[in-house]
Amino acid sequence: RIDGARLVSRLTALSMIGATPEGGCRRLALTDEDKQGRDWLVGQMQALGLEVKIDAIGNIVGILKGQQEGPAVIMGSHIDTVGTGGRFDGALGVIAGVEVLAALRDAGLTPKRDMAVIAFTNEEGARFHPDMLGSYVWAGGMSVAAAHAETDSEGVGLGAELRRIGYEGQEAPGFLEAHAYLEMHIEQGPVLESEGGGLGAVTGIQGICWLELTLKGRPSHAGTTPMAYRKDPGLAAARINIFANELTKTIPGQLANSGVIRVQPGNVNVVPETVVMSLDLRNPLDAPLAEAEAALRKFCAELAERDGIAISFRDLARFPATPFTEELIASVEQSAAEFGLPIRRMISGAGHDAQMMSRLCPTAMVFIPSIGGLSHNPAEFSTDDDMVAGANVLLSAAWRAANA
Amino acid sequence: RIDGARLVSRLTALSMIGATPEGGCRRLALTDEDKQGRDWLVGQMQALGLEVKIDAIGNIVGILKGQQEGPAVIMGSHIDTVGTGGRFDGALGVIAGVEVLAALRDAGLTPKRDMAVIAFTNEEGARFHPDMLGSYVWAGGMSVAAAHAETDSEGVGLGAELRRIGYEGQEAPGFLEAHAYLEMHIEQGPVLESEGGGLGAVTGIQGICWLELTLKGRPSHAGTTPMAYRKDPGLAAARINIFANELTKTIPGQLANSGVIRVQPGNVNVVPETVVMSLDLRNPLDAPLAEAEAALRKFCAELAERDGIAISFRDLARFPATPFTEELIASVEQSAAEFGLPIRRMISGAGHDAQMMSRLCPTAMVFIPSIGGLSHNPAEFSTDDDMVAGANVLLSAAWRAANA
Ligand SMILES: NC(=O)NCCC(=O)O
Ligand SMILES: NC(=O)NCCC(=O)O
Numbered sequence: 001r002i003d004g005a006r007l008v009s010r011l012t013a014l015s016m017i018g019a020t021p022e023g024g025c026r027r028l029a030l031t032d033e034d035k036q037g038r039d040w041l042v043g044q045m046q047a048l049g050l051e052v053k054i055d056a057i058g059n060i061v062g063i064l065k066g067q068q069e070g071p072a073v074i075m076g077s078h079i080d081t082v083g084t085g086g087r088f089d090g091a092l093g094v095i096a097g098v099e100v101l102a103a104l105r106d107a108g109l110t111p112k113r114d115m116a117v118i119a120f121t122n123e124e125g126a127r128f129h130p131d132m133l134g135s136y137v138w139a140g141g142m143s144v145a146a147a148h149a150e151t152d153s154e155g156v157g158l159g160a161e162l163r164r165i166g167y168e169g170q171e172a173p174g175f176l177e178a179h180a181y182l183e184m185h186i187e188q189g190p191v192l193e194s195e196g197g198g199l200g201a202v203t204g205i206q207g208i209c210w211l212e213l214t215l216k217g218r219p220s221h222a223g224t225t226p227m228a229y230r231k232d233p234g235l236a237a238a239r240i241n242i243f244a245n246e247l248t249k250t251i252p253g254q255l256a257n258s259g260v261i262r263v264q265p266g267n268v269n270v271v272p273e274t275v276v277m278s279l280d281l282r283n284p285l286d287a288p289l290a291e292a293e294a295a296l297r298k299f300c301a302e303l304a305e306r307d308g309i310a311i312s313f314r315d316l317a318r319f320p321a322t323p324f325t326e327e328l329i330a331s332v333e334q335s336a337a338e339f340g341l342p343i344r345r346m347i348s349g350a351g352h353d354a355q356m357m358s359r360l361c362p363t364a365m366v367f368i369p370s371i372g373g374l375s376h377n378p379a380e381f382s383t384d385d386d387m388v389a390g391a392n393v394l395l396s397a398a399w400r401a402a403n404a
Numbered sequence: 405r406i407d408g409a410r411l412v413s414r415l416t417a418l419s420m421i422g423a424t425p426e427g428g429c430r431r432l433a434l435t436d437e438d439k440q441g442r443d444w445l446v447g448q449m450q451a452l453g454l455e456v457k458i459d460a461i462g463n464i465v466g467i468l469k470g471q472q473e474g475p476a477v478i479m480g481s482h483i484d485t486v487g488t489g490g491r492f493d494g495a496l497g498v499i500a501g502v503e504v505l506a507a508l509r510d511a512g513l514t515p516k517r518d519m520a521v522i523a524f525t526n527e528e529g530a531r532f533h534p535d536m537l538g539s540y541v542w543a544g545g546m547s548v549a550a551a552h553a554e555t556d557s558e559g560v561g562l563g564a565e566l567r568r569i570g571y572e573g574q575e576a577p578g579f580l581e582a583h584a585y586l587e588m589h590i591e592q593g594p595v596l597e598s599e600g601g602g603l604g605a606v607t608g609i610q611g612i613c614w615l616e617l618t619l620k621g622r623p624s625h626a627g628t629t630p631m632a633y634r635k636d637p638g639l640a641a642a643r644i645n646i647f648a649n650e651l652t653k654t655i656p657g658q659l660a661n662s663g664v665i666r667v668q669p670g671n672v673n674v675v676p677e678t679v680v681m682s683l684d685l686r687n688p689l690d691a692p693l694a695e696a697e698a699a700l701r702k703f704c705a706e707l708a709e710r711d712g713i714a715i716s717f718r719d720l721a722r723f724p725a726t727p728f729t730e731e732l733i734a735s736v737e738q739s740a741a742e743f744g745l746p747i748r749r750m751i752s753g754a755g756h757d758a759q760m761m762s763r764l765c766p767t768a769m770v771f772i773p774s775i776g777g778l779s780h781n782p783a784e785f786s787t788d789d790d791m792v793a794g795a796n797v798l799l800s801a802a803w804r805a806a807n808a
Contacts (some may be wrong), residue, residue, distance in 0.1 A: 010482055044598075061639060064773075075428060082669060082671045082673065082674050083674065084623040084669045084671075084674060084677055109538075109628065122615065124671070124673070125671075125672060125673060126669075126671040126672070126673070126674070127670070131672075131673065153670070185472035187628065188625045188627070188628040189628030189629060189630070190629075190633065191626065206627070208627070210672050210673075218781065219488040219780055219781045220777075220778060220779065220780055220781055221592045221593065221753070221754060221779040221780040221781075222659065222661035222663060222684045222686075222780075223612070223659065223684070223686050223754040223755065224591065224592040224593030224595060224752075224753035224754050224774075224779060225594075225753075225754075225776070225777060225779075226593070226594065227659060227660075227724070229654045229655075229777060230448060231593065232661070234645060234663070234665060235646065235649055235662075236796025237642070237665075238641070238643075238645040238646050239642075239646065241639055241642040242642050242643065245631075245639055246609035247802050248631045250629075255626065255627065256631075257636070257672075257673070257674075257675055258639075259626060259638070259667070259669075259670065259671050259672045259673060259674050259675065260667065260670050260671070260672055260678060261641075261665055261667045261670075261679075262667075262670075263663070263664065263665045263666075264487070264488075265486060265487025265488045265530075265663075266487065266557070266663065266664050266665075266750065267486045267487050267488075267528070267529075267530040267663050267664070267780075268529060268530070268533070268535075268614050268661075268663045268664055268668075268682040268684050268720060268721075269486065269528070269529060269530070269535065269614075269661070269663060269684050269754075269780065270486050270487065270488060270530070270661075270663050270780045271661055271663065271780075272663060273488055273781075274663075278672040279629070279671050280626045280673050282626075282627050287758070303458070316672060318671075331587075333484055342464055348628075349625070349627040349628035349629075350413075350625060350627040350628050350673075351627060370553070373620075373624075373629060373633060374623060374624060375624065375628060375629070376623055376625040376626075376671075376673065376674045376675075377622065377624055377625075378622045378703040379478040
């Protein structure tokens with residue numbers, strides 16, 4: 001069983017690093033705050049006697065040796081946050097994994113297989129793209145070189161930042177073979193709470209399409225240029241944002257968000273020259289997601305033609321809908337039942353490192369409720385009881401996988 | 405008569421300072437580039453034997469003493485630019501004023517009244533608000549202390565920047581009493597060119613209303629938050645931008661631009677928390693401008709109510725439509741006629757320092773054509789012939805005023 005008090009106190013300790021006045025966390029990937037969080041985590045793992053290894057993309061791996069050689073049962077998540085992050089997203093999954101190994105050590109239990117916990121680099125995609133970058137590289141979806149070449153919005157390179165904070169490790173990503181992957185996470189949405197609480201056995205992750213659009217118009221004087229002469233990419237961006245929003249009303253299950261809008265030169269009296277905007281499109285099914293993207297591209301092409309705006313597209317992330325492994329989902333349900341905890345099957349709206357790990361091995365996740373459905377918000381909150389419940393289910397399901 | 409070659413070569417010299425690869429200028433107010441431009445200008449004035457004085461808001465004043473004491477005939481404009489500025493906007497008016505005084509000196513002529521040329525601080529309003537700030541303070545519309553307290557988008561103070569670049573002068577703004585004010589400027593719009601060229605005798609300046617809107621929503625996760633739960637200030641900003649654009653189709657003479665849009669936290673997968681946007685509303689008549697603003701505020705109030713967005717307003721600039729002085733407008737026309745130059749009366753779409761100076765004294769302006777109507781764009785262009793023609797009209801009208 002998990003030591004609930006210790007789990008909560010570890011989470012609290014980590015949430016001090018990058019704490020914001022609003023009660024949240026701002027620990028963007030590979031910043032000084034992330035480095036502090038990493039240093040703290042490595043210290044915790046070492047104090048537990050885990051073997052700690054860092055790979056070339058900065059993933060932190062803590063290993064508890066089992067009785068036999070061979071693939072490990074891996075738990076994990078991430079400790080980076082978005083700009084307006086909370087204290088639970090990602091951090092909880094890593095801490096819970098650490099607590100599982102601590103509980104086994106306390107109980108004097110050695111699993112048959114190796115067990116490990118991984119804190120993956122840049123899961124949020126808030127600073128570098130794509131999201132789930134560390135686990136994506138771990139799973140072989142992207143090369144280390146390509147990932148190192150990613151830059152943030154200021155043009156700072158990921159590889160350079162890894163070296164700056166001292167987390168470009170020696171190991172090759174994926175060095176630890178995976179027998180199964182289990183991740184505990186807050187739901188980050190309102191489903192579990194609105195169903196009266198209880199845990200979630202995650203059946204898979206919806207499809208994700210992140211696009212960056214660059215709109216080029218013609219800068220001109222806002223006081224002297226007749227409206228008909230203007231080529232305003234800011235207005236075009238507004239129309240695209242609204243169109244994407246309309247799509248969510250006509251395509252079942254469709255979500256859309258424009259979280260990045262940058263306008264150049266950004267002067268009151270200058271009709272903008274350039275707008276860079278992001279679109280985050282998601283759908284539980286790949287076909288309607290593709291339909292939404294196609295409709296959006298068509299709309300942009302017509303808008304570009306009509307308003308004299310040049311619009312170019314860049315993929316920031318593109319991951320298909322990902323079903324998890326039935327056997328492991330059932331194992332999560334069985335573990336909840338053993339503890340007498342209510343659990344329901346659900347799909348995840350957010351991407352998670354589990355989505356990448358499922359390329360390698362049987363994968364499942366356990367969700368706990370997010371109060372008010374809030375996440376990526378300083379007010380993100382989950383109760384201690386739910387955290388402990390979720391961690392116990394993780395412990396039980398991971399132990400089962402490690403001894404099967 | 406103006407020495408045309410010298411006028412063009414002085415303008416070219418100034419346009420080297422802050423030159424951009426696209427052929428324009430980026431010399432935002434009180435930056436290092438602006439300081440370089442100022443140093444160059446002061447050097448030119450001193451070389452001509454003008455008395456050079458700097459006031460507390462950084463306005464640079466070059467004075468040619470006349471035969472009698474008393475109010476001066478002032479010419480002027482500005483040397484700051486917007487982010488995507490051209491080589492002519494503002495700079496031409498200052499250089500032309502300098503050339504007028506140089507031509508008089510060359511001809512050995514001493515006017516009855518003092519004559520002066522002023523380069524006003526921060527006319528563009530691109531870095532600090534309001535626009536025309538230097539002449540606004542000069543005309544007593546705003547205190548030096550209030551102007552020094554203005555900050556740019558990074559929070560850097562105007563007073564601090566003035567001191568940093570060494571242009572917080574000793575003189576009180578307005579220290580030189582004005583008998584009349586004349587400003588030469590590029591039109592910055594397409595009217596003169598589309599009428600077949602020729603000069604413009606400016607009859608006044610349209611009303612200007614610059615608003616800054618701060619929209620606060622609720623940051624949330626773009627993958628897990630159902631569309632109906634979102635409070636997205638980015639989407640609200642898009643609707644406001646489009647609404648302002650629609651107003652220009654229903655209110656005669658109305659212009660609208662949203663040149664600033666800043667989104668926080670600016671992450672792909674975070675529904676925005678805050679958007680700061682600007683609106684630049686203009687109309688030749690004050691009543692329809694007020695109507696446009698009222699319609700916009702009503703729209704925002706309803707949107708805020710409906711979508712759960714908090715919207716607050718701040719005035720960045722607010723200047724009523726400003727008619728110039730009939731006698732001086734006629735003098736400008738007379739000067740053009742003396743040179744056999746075609747000229748037509750027109751209203752100015754852009755704000756100019758003349759708008760502020762007209763609070764103090766009889767005021768008029770002369771416009772020269774802008775090729776393609778482009779301004780606040782690196783491709784801004786006017787011909788040498790038009791520049792020389794405009795400067796000769798300025799010389800003639802200023803000389804007439806200085807000896808009346
Ligand atoms: N869990 C989480 O917030 N992941 C970030 C990627 C996403 O936006 O879904
Ligand atoms: N002339 C000029 O561009 N002035 C700046 C103020 C305005 O936007 O009209």
